[in-house]
Every structure is written in structure tokens, then in C-alpha cells.
Amino acid sequence: MSFLQLHGLTKKFAEVTAVDDLSLNVEKGEFVSLLGPSGCGKTTTLQMIAGFVDATAGSIILDGKDITFAKPNERGLGIVFQTYALFPHMTVEKNVAFGLEMRKLSGNDIAARVKEALAMAQLEKFAQRYPRELSGGQRQRVALARALVIQPPVLLLDEPLSNLDANLREEMQFELRRIQQQAGTTTIMVTHDQAEALSVSDRVVVMREGSVIQIDEPYAMYENPATPFISRFVGKTNTFPVTLTRSPQGRQFELDGHRITLPHSADTAVDDGSEALVSLRPEKILISRQGQGRFAGKVQNSFFLGNLWMYEVQTAFGLVTVSVINNHEQVYTTGEAVSLDWHEDSLKVLAAERTGDRQA
Numbered sequence: 297m298s299f300l301q302l303h304g305l306t307k308k309f310a311e312v313t314a315v316d317d318l319s320l321n322v323e324k325g326e327f328v329s330l331l332g333p334s335g336c337g338k339t340t341t342l343q344m345i346a347g348f349v350d351a352t353a354g355s356i357i358l359d360g361k362d363i364t365f366a367k368p369n370e371r372g373l374g375i376v377f378q379t380y381a382l383f384p385h386m387t388v389e390k391n392v393a394f395g396l397e398m399r400k401l402s403g404n405d406i407a408a409r410v411k412e413a414l415a416m417a418q419l420e421k422f423a424q425r426y427p428r429e430l431s432g433g434q435r436q437r438v439a440l441a442r443a444l445v446i447q448p449p450v451l452l453l454d455e456p457l458s459n460l461d462a463n464l465r466e467e468m469q470f471e472l473r474r475i476q477q478q479a480g481t482t483t484i485m486v487t488h489d490q491a492e493a494l495s496v497s498d499r500v501v502v503m504r505e506g507s508v509i510q511i512d513e514p515y516a517m518y519e520n521p522a523t524p525f526i527s528r529f530v531g532k533t534n535t536f537p538v539t540l541t542r543s544p545q546g547r548q549f550e551l552d553g554h555r556i557t558l559p560h561s562a563d564t565a566v567d568d569g570s571e572a573l574v575s576l577r578p579e580k581i582l583i584s585r586q587g588q589g590r591f592a593g594k595v596q597n598s599f600f601l602g603n604l605w606m607y608e609v610q611t612a613f614g615l616v617t618v619s620v621i622n623n624h625e626q627v628y629t630t631g632e633a634v635s636l637d638w639h640e641d642s643l644k645v646l647a648a649e650r651t652g653d654r655q656a
């Protein structure tokens with residue numbers, strides 16, 4: 297039996313269904329992210345788990361116990377809010393000790409556990425500082441230490457890195473993962489940042505309009521998105537509308553005068569003759585000097601991203617984004633004629649979605 301089980305969890309606010317029949321099993325020690333665009337119901341789900349919002353329907357089972365209607369303090373979960381919500385008038389040490397004092401542990405136990413939590417979050421030398429005397433990353437580590445010191449069965453993180461600047465954010469992603477693994481705490485994080493979800497999670501849950509649309513490990517989610525929406529939301533991709541036909545060699549479509557046969561691995565539930573979208577990641581495309589690949593194009597824009605070059609290439613089938621690792625190789629310039637190619641295994645075929653799904 298899974299450690300945390302959400303069964304058919306639903307929340308309605310008057311006419312708005314914020315969360316619609318959400319089911320999810322989380323294993324002990326697992327790090328699961330709820331990922332999705334603004335308003336998809338991530339925070340409401342987290343708040344139902346925390347007990348701040350009552351479920352309209354469904355149940356929450358933690359370690360075999362039904363906690364659907366338990367009060368937040370009876371659940372004893374660790375929570376880190378977006379704003380950290382540290383006590384400004386308390387030192388780091390006091391902030392971290394607070395939850396243990398409320399639970400009336402002995403002075404010695406409190407001192408030992410605070411010491412351990414501060415060490416885990418690498419905060420020992422800041423123990424006597426006040427939150428205002430800390431950087432954003434240090435405050436975020438205090439919030440984590442404070443949540444973990446009570447040894448909660450589940451740690452809930454609500455956009456924990458969104459207040460940090462880009463560099464620090466990346467650093468803290470790894471730090472967050474390290475601390476979570478060291479503590480071994482089952483963790484659920486809400487985020488709208490796909491890179492963050494992919495880099496720290498054991499599994500990612502993509503939500504849209506209150507519903508779960510895919511649950512997978514990060515690599516599988518990126519490589520095999522279930523819908524065009526996920527292929528655009530999780531990472532960047534190029535999509536081309538095509539019509540699939542069947543031949544003795546397998547499923548085929550035509551692009552810019554070329555017949556392309558899909559490998560069996562890319563076979564799909566899409567019916568023959570119906571419209572489909574082919575998804576092709578920018579880093580899976582090979583760009584070369586004119587004539588070396590199957591598809592002709594012209595570089596319309598190039599962007600230098602440090603580790604990567606991104607090219608937008610105009611082709612007969614639309615604007616294609618290509619990314620190339622910056623390893624001192626040839627750089628293509630705007631206006632240059634190039635050709636593109638790819639390995640057929642890189643193609644993913646997805647059923648075209650309803651109209652509202654066309655914008656990521």
C-alpha cells in the first residue's frame with residue numbers, strides 16, 4: 297500500500313472546479329512534483345493535503361490512516377511556503393526549534409535535533425542571525441530546516457524556489473534534492489517551472505484545468521509526452537501537423553516532399569488518415585551546411601545562450617527551432633542557407649488535441 301494516497305480528490309469553489317477527481321499514490325521517501333500552468337489546481341491540491349482546504353469529494357490516506365478531514369496540526373506535515381514565513385523576531389536557531397518547543401520536547405532533545413537540522417541545511421554558522429540578516433537562499437534553507445526538524449511524514453513545498461534569482465534558484469534545486477534525500481522525507485512540491493520539476497523529482501504530475509494528464513518519471517515525461525500540450529510545456533519542442541498513412545514499411549507521413557516512415561517505437565493510437573502532430577525536440581535536430589541534410593532551410597535568427605546556440609530556421613514546413621551545444625564548432629549566421637535532418641527515432645507522434653489545447 298502506498299504511503300500517501302489521494303483518491304478522487306475534488307475541490308469546487310462555487311462554479312469553479314479547482315481540482316477534479318485527482319488520484320495519486322506516493323511512495324515513502326519519494327519526491328513528487330505537481331507541475332502545471334497558473335490556475336490548474338496545484339496549490340489547491342497541496343492545501344487539501346495540508347488540511348487548509350477541505351475536499352469537496354475524495355479521500356486522503358496517509359500511512360494507512362484516513363486524514364481527509366483531520367485538522368492541519370493533527371496531520372503533523374512539514375510545510376514550506378513560497379514566502380518562507382520565518383518568524384522575524386527569532387534567530388535562525390529559534391526558528392528551527394519552534395516546532396519542537398510546541399511539541400514540548402525536552403531541552404536536550406531540542407538542542408540535538410536543531411543542531412542536526414542546521415548541519416543538514418549547512419546553516420551552523422548562521423544560527424544566531426535573524427532572518428533579515430540572511431540572503432534569500434539562506435532563508436530558504438532555514439524554512440526547510442524548520443519544516444524537516446519535526447521529522448514530518450510528508451514535506452509539502454509550495455513554489456519554494458520562486459523568490460530566488462535565476463542562478464541561486466538552480467543551485468538551490470540541487471540543494472533541495474540533497475537535503476530531501478538525506479532526510480528521506482516523502483515530499484510533494486508545487487511548481488510551474490518545468491526545469492525545476494524535472495531536475496529534483498522522482499516523478500512529475502502534470503496538471504491542467506484541475507485534472508492530472510500525465511504522471512511519469514522526468515526522463516519518460518520529457519521523451520514520451522502524452523499530449524502536444526505536455527510536449528510544449530515540459531521542455532521546448534517543434535510540432536508539425538501531418539496526416540498519417542499506412543504502408544507495408546509502417547506508418548508514414550509526408551514532409552517537404554519527403555516520405556518519412558515512423559519507427560515502430562513511435563507508432564501511435566492515431567488512426568490512419570487522421571491528423572496528427574509530430575513533435576521533434578530542438579536538440580534532436582542535426583543542422584549542417586546546405587545540401588548535407590534532407591530538409592532545406594534558412595537561418596532566420598540565432599541566439600547565443602552560453603552553453604547552447606539556438607537557431608530559428610525557416611523551412612517549407614514552418615519555423616523550426618534547433619539547439620546546438622556550444623563546443624566551438626561551426627556557427628551559422630542569420631540569412632545562411634542550411635539543411636536539417638534527424639533520426640526517425642527522435643520523432644514523437646501525438647494525436648491532435650481539442651482547439652483549446654493548441655496554445656501551450
Ligand SMILES: Nc1ncnc2c1ncn2[C@@H]1O[C@H](COP(=O)(O)OP(=O)(O)OP(=O)(O)O)[C@@H](O)[C@H]1O
Nearest residue numbers: 309312313314333334335336337338339340341488
Ligand atoms: N478560495 C478560492 N475561491 C474561489 N476560487 C478559487 C479559490 N482558490 C483557488 N480558486 C480557483 O481554483 C483554480 C485553481 O487554483 P490554484 O491556486 O489551485 O491553481 P495553481 O495551479 O496553484 O495556480 P498558481 O500557479 O497561479 O498558484 C483557479 O481557477 C483559482 O482561481
